Amino acid sequence: MAVRPRLLERERVHDRLDRHRQQAAQGQGSTVLLRGEAGAGKTAVIAEFLAKQPGDTKVLQGWCDPLSTPRPLGPLIDMLTGVAPEHAVDLRAGVDAGDVEAVHAAVTAVLASGPTWVCVVEDVHWADGATLDLLRYLAGRIESLPVLLVVSYRDDEVGDRHPLAVLLNELAAADHVAVEPLSEAAVAELSAGSGVHPAELHRLTGGNPFYVTEVLAAGPAALRDGPLPPSVYDAVWGRLARLSMAGRQTAYAAAIFGPRIDVAVLRAVCPAAVDGLPACLETGVLVADTATVHFRHELARRATYEQIPAFERRSLHRRVLDALAEYSDPNMLNLLAFHADQARDSEAVIRYGPDAAARASALAAYAEAAELFALTLRHADAVPDHRRVEWVEQHALNSNLAGHGEAAAGSFRQAADMRRALGDRLREGDNLRWLSYWLWAMGRTTEALEVGRESVRLLEDLGPSRELAWALVNLTELAAVGYDPQCPDYSARAVRLGEQLGDRAVAVRARCHGTLSTVTRTGTGWEVLESVWREAMGDDLGPEHAGIIGVVLCWNAAHHHRLDDADRYIRTSSAFCREHDLRVFETLTTATASLTALHRGDWVNAASAAEDVLTKPALSPLHRYLPLVTLALTRARRDDARVSDLLDEAVAISEPHDVYRLGLVWAARAEAAWLAGDDATARAEALGGLAVCTEHTDPWRVGQLQRWVRLAGGEHGIAPSTDVITPYRHELQGDYAAAAAEWTRLGCPTTRRWPNSAVTPTRSRPRCRRSPTWAHLQRPAAPSSGSPSSAAAPTGATRPPSPTPAG
16 A cells, blocks of 8 residues: 655644744844755655645745756756746846856845745855855845745765765854654554554664655555665665556656656657656656656665666767757756766767857866766767866866865876877966976975976977966975075076066066065065065955965965964954855964964963864865864873874875975874873974975974974984074073063964973973863963073863973
């Protein structure tokens, strides 16, 4: 017998939704994030909620697709049928043109025009990047709109590195509502009269409503041969077996197409659907909406898809491809490319794939664009190289914008080789420049420098060009972070060439890192560096340049303990990055904020900022090393043993000679060892870092390492050759009063209170107590005269008593 599913134990969820809808009716919008495991019943809850909406509430509903190349803004396209024609025209024009700002403005105009809206986007774990950006845009403005925005997703499919995880972290003000599994009592009520034992059913399904209803729909026969199968696939297959041949063919065709299929398209692909569709609807294999049919759950579609023999699967993809090709709809391009790929029709992939990828890129769905270019390239062996290399470069550039470093580097390398074979030296050099950039970001500094120099040598032979100018900028940046004394020369050359070509972005970027080299060598030039940043933010150079320069300024101010300046830079840079959707750079400023909080002794906020970054998905090592260090030190200073894994990951982000990134890591490893009472390891870590320093290395990084050598009872080794005076140098020279005064001026109370008496090897090291409480860690520093004999241990920086005098 067919069992009609009933919604049980969902009253709390409906109450929350009702309350938010009432607030929306009063002009105060909100966002509800409806989460649950696959099959928890989120779609059923939404359907029941929408069914009881009053007549003056307008409903818009859209869905995300579980395709390897999802539709850019697919949910928004689904919603167009519910929008007034005059607004639908603007929306469709914006989508077709790939004009993200126009789309966002049109959506806002629609939602501001009605009395009350309930806007539902389902299955956002399958969303494309453009849809996630739209949701982020709406959520930031929702309170001023008469809108309830309901977003559903599978929380069991959203791990730390899932694209949706970033958005979820950002929507702190949203109401997070969980759809929980059913209790045994609810399962018993649902299964009454079905012939299925409720306790066994609950035990085997865990109360998952989808599993429960699927097994109940299949009837007692599903249990006839023994225990219930552990997967929903068995239940779905059992139901398919009871369908007629026409019904199974219809289900197969629907499974091939995707989660939703237009009835007219289904009948075009599968003539048997005339008889088979009613059978599928009657048995609940498929469910009908106004003009589409779909499986009750994606797992059911997958199970059906896997039942289709391979030869028939390919034939069905071909039929779907032919049917969709009849529609002149650019929103179908990604589907056409997908089905062409599955049908192994390389000619069709080449016909649709590049346009689909370009459309996704125009809508800022960069990850999807990269996937579509990759799909195209898998079928492009017969395409001439002069055409194929363009797709390789586009794959590289979109991978770059999506933050996929390995993929970007691989394609830039391939593109450079192809341009060389084609005799296009200019484009070869530009691809090498991009490759060098990503090699450095991934910590492969030696190769990055080699490739960067090769790019400049190649392009110099071709005369002045924009490509050469940017290659010189890249070399300037590599020289600045490598403490190469040639950095000012590279910078001057890039500035001259940029001015000669009229490319101000080149000049601004080159001046940034040229000035940074001066800052790290002499301690002067901060005002110039800040003015370059302000110029980049104020001019129409492209926001990404101001984003990069802002990160450089924030990072180096924090490393140099210019904390008031660093905090000011972080606030301004973060706001700028949010305004211009530069989330990659905004995350880097948050990473820097964790370090400034650590320097101030604010370990609670330091750890919080660090964990905020480290829990974001798909971040590069460049994003992670500062928060890794910060979190490790907040743990080490409160006697938390969970330190080594963090610092092991941090030290592995780059090559051993990369003092710019690893100097802080070596110092942190030395401190963690010292706090654990392991002086030998502390000295070894600090000396290992000093061994790769030169007379050109930033004195702040050198001084920090020298301090830890001395604190661990060793000789500090080389001294900076520059005349830059840092608090570290005061300490090493025995002028603790001057060091303490400088640390206080810089706003570093915890750093001021390190046991400066221990810097002198002949003095006994103070014995510090361990403290397990956070409150103790943040007690204000006691006054100190600055004399060696009265210097106090840092708050919370505790270590076991030393059995012997230091040194």
